[in-house]
Amino acid sequence: MNQTLVSYLSQYEFYDILLGLFGMNAGLLAFTIYLLFTLAIVGLCATIGGLGTYAERKISADIQQRVGPNRVGPYGILQFLADGVKMITKEDVMPFTADKFLFYLAPMLALIGVFATLAVLPWSSGFMMADLNVGIFYLIAISSLVGVSVFLGGYASNSKWSMLGGLRGASQIISYEIPVTISVLSITLLAGGMSFGTILSHQQGTPINWFLFHNPFAFVAFFVYFVGALAETNRAPFDLPEAESELVSGYHTEYTGMRFGFFALAEYIEVFVVCGVGAALFLGGGNLPFDVSIDIIPLQLVQVTVFLAKALLLYYVVIWVRWTFPRLRVDQLMSICWKYLTPIAIFNLVGNAVWMVMFNGKSVADLMFGGH
Amino acid sequence: MFAQLLFLMSALLTVGCAIAVTVTKNIMHSCIFLLGSLIGVAGLYATLGADFVAVTQIMVYVGGIVILMLFAVMLTGGKDFVSRAQNLLGLAPAMGNKWTYATGLFVATVFLLTNISLMMNISQAYPAKNFGSEFPSTVSAIGKLLVKEHVLAFELSSVLLLGALVGAAIIARPRKQ
Amino acid sequence: MTPAQIDGLMPIVMLMGIAVLLFTGGHFVSVLLAPKKPSHLKSTPYECGELPVGSAWSAFNVRFYVVGLIFIIFDVESVLMFPIASVFRELNDLGEGLYVLEIFLSFISILVMGIAYCWKKGDLDWVKSYQVSLKNNK
């Protein structure tokens, strides 16, 4: 662990004042700080997830030359709150053939898996809740809980549509985890560490220092990562687990009301998380394009804004892709993963390793302009 | 303080889910309790300062082995999930007659006594206060060990995995008849 | 990790706890507010209006398992490659880059052999449906 939120805040003067207020109990203060920030981040991400549904409908309306939701609030922006209230007040229907225990457990596992990834998301160079040594690796590992929850959701419903959707979903999520992991491995290789702090510290300065432009292999790795991430979050054109035309609604056919809402919330937050990780790994995260030697809180907030802007730009691309491309067939899905993305990802990994040895870890920009 | 709390929660999760695995009759539920137990073990690794091993545990078990087991349960004719025959006092699935249980009880008692005496010795030799050496970064240390001292094991493990992949693919692949 | 650094895992546990609380809380509110008029027909599994025949829990095609199998082998190999990748830059700066590259490449080449085998044998093809005939196999 390189740095935590508390160790970052402890360099400021107000930390000592707060410590005095808490009767010099550092553990209690750390607990309070973490609790406040986790609640803030959960609130922020739930809002982003909720606005994601709104953005999805609005952008799709824009692409299809419709108006989209425009009744609730100005420009219909409060639509997601109305949807949430609607979901709470819906009757909870459970098939009498269902496995009750697993039926309850599946949405909870999805929610746990997605929320646990938020802990390592690098909002800025200082506002990282926990900059674990194994940061990105932890994120990939814990998000595989979503795959289990998709399978369980499909299984527990004991409905044929759900079962097919769950099996498909689980096999798709685990398959596309491989290209994503190997692409992330390339970035680990270039950065020399798995923590987000290390990865971001190599991308400071102008966009030419981003890992996206580090070398040709890293450039391709970004697209492999992005396509794999689309598939891992079950987004179109890879939304086979919930293909409406064939499987009704896939693994959450039998889910109604609040539990369906939690599945949807987890999915939208996960899309944001993979976009944020893509922004941090390849697009420089919250790094500002000019040299920042003074470290003050307002500058951190600017970094948070930059990070959010990059992540939400990728979020926009995800939605754009959804309403532009048709859905794949299952055989195409599997052949894209195993016959195209995985070999390309492995080739990228080897290319990155050879590049590191040949050019001593220098990027294209360093070689051209003689930096470092 | 938090380390103790994390230890307590992980230990309760591990032990509780492990016991639940034994007493659950439904194999699907057993798999899920196994998942809980494995996550608890990952938490225990974290309290021991083994962050890389902890995350590896989550990655391989939760993301891989448990899903594979769920697939296998589904593929082996999902109907016979629940074992009905031969229950131990109606609590847990079991087999054997009263002599089996008597012998098992005897062996378990001997095993437990031996273990307790061993552990008493160990706890005297290594008191709880001893935190041993600290590892500021296990990842880079493990990486260096893997390319230096344990390089043979590292390369051999890839051969082992290749053999497992080829062998399991041959076994699982349906025969064309 | 030192005991002090273990405190940094607090947010992870907290976020998991918040997820559980949010789920139970939302569920509780939903129980309070939602109407409750259960009927037998309402809680049958949805099959486009038809009454379902049989359980959905039946044996499935073995293709799913083969995909899971290839996945788990790759998963484990990528786990083993992560620590090597993290020290690659450090050792490269010390002038041992070529040695680590050799180890890395030999490891990956064995990995590639595995996927090449499965490719050649058609395990990666989804459509080439395996005709599993249980009766003939006996």
Next chain:
Amino acid sequence: MMGLTSYLVISLILFVTGLVVMLSRKNIVAILLGIELILNAAALNFVAYSRYVTGNLDGHIFSLFIIVVAAAEAAVGLAIVIRFFQIKETIHIDEATQLRN
């Protein structure tokens, strides 16, 4: 509370539950489940000893390879279970009486 002994006790409970699962179930998948518990108990012991006794990282490497081998074992074991089911249409362990069909 957190000492070597407490880790060993947890590891012992894991081992015993794994053994009980292995011995008391007739479902082959459940038996493999028990094996996973036992392997976890061993790996936990390695890491605990590495922290409290030896003070170096060899225990971590050991448990890493235990996890790797467990994955390979589960993959092959479950493949055998599926093949067995295709032949016998059951996964009851008592049906496994022949070395070849």
